[in-house]
Amino acid sequence: MVNISTATYRLISDHSFAVVRQNIANDQKAFFAQRSYSPGEVLARFTAGEVLDRPSYLTVQVGINQHIMLQPEHLQYINHSCEPNVFFDTSSMQIIAVRPIREGDEMTFFYPSTEWDMAQPFSCLCGTASCLGEIRGAAHIEQSRLDEYRLTDFIQQQLHARNNPH
Numbered sequence: 001m002v003n004i005s006t007a008t009y010r011l012i013s014d015h016s017f018a019v020v021r022q023n024i025a026n027d028q029k030a031f032f033a034q035r036s037y038s039p040g041e042v043l044a045r046f047t048a049g050e051v052l053d054r055p056s057y058l059t060v061q062v063g064i065n066q067h068i069m070l071q072p073e074h075l076q077y078i079n080h081s082c083e084p085n086v087f088f089d090t091s092s093m094q095i096i097a098v099r100p101i102r103e104g105d106e107m108t109f110f111y112p113s114t115e116w117d118m119a120q121p122f123s124c125l126c127g128t129a130s131c132l133g134e135i136r137g138a139a140h141i142e143q144s145r146l147d148e149y150r151l152t153d154f155i156q157q158q159l160h161a162r163n164n165p166h
Contacts, residue, residue, distance in 0.1 A: 013074055017043055018107060020077045031077045031107045037097040043086060043107070044095045047071045055119035062090045062114075062154055080135060081108035083128040087150045088114050098150055112138040113151050116158050 009021035012029060022029045037043055049071035052059055058076050059067035068090075070076050075095070078086060085099045086109050101107065108126070111118065112135065121136040130148075138146060138155045139162070146159065 015072070015074055020074050028079075029077045030079055031074070033101050033103055033105050033107055035103050037101040039097050039099055041097045042094045043097060044072075044075065046075055046088075046093050046095065049073065055115070057120045059119075060088055060090065060114045061116060062152075078107050078109055080111045080124065081126040081128060082110065082124060082131045083126070084108045084110040084113070084149075088152070090114060090152045090154065110149050111135055112141055112146070113149055113155060116155060 008024045009030075009032075010024055012020040012022050014034075016034065018031050018033050020029055021032055048062070048068035050069040051062075052067045052069065053065045055061060055067045059069060061067050078088075078095070083099075085097060085101050085105065086107050087096045087098045088109055089096055095107075095109075115137045117139045118135065118137040121134060124131050124133055124135050132141065132145070134140075138151065138158065143159065143163065146155075151159070
């Protein structure tokens, strides 16, 4: 997990509970907590700014052919980690802390917790002990690994269908 003190960032935007900062070295934008949060605490609410029938690298999957553009838009800067500290609950449309977050910590979520088969897979560089390496979506991860994460209702439904074929 990145803390604001471990890299040089420039402030992009302030959203009271968190700020968007840009890493000066690599231009990557990230979302950092402005205060501490406890597991289970709701950090923010979100809505679907637009619903698309195809995924993009900016969407969050909520159904088979339903991918939402996040509103407020600044939430798109919550990056991936294999050891996330937040969860996008797409049923309640809330971002929830899943582990303690200190002021200055980068907020991250586990992309396969919302994405079944990603439009743009990538090599993870989170650097955590449990890093999965290639991130392609929940469809490409063994059940035993997924059991370690909080998953959206949609991903849980997909897993149930995968594990219980008709």
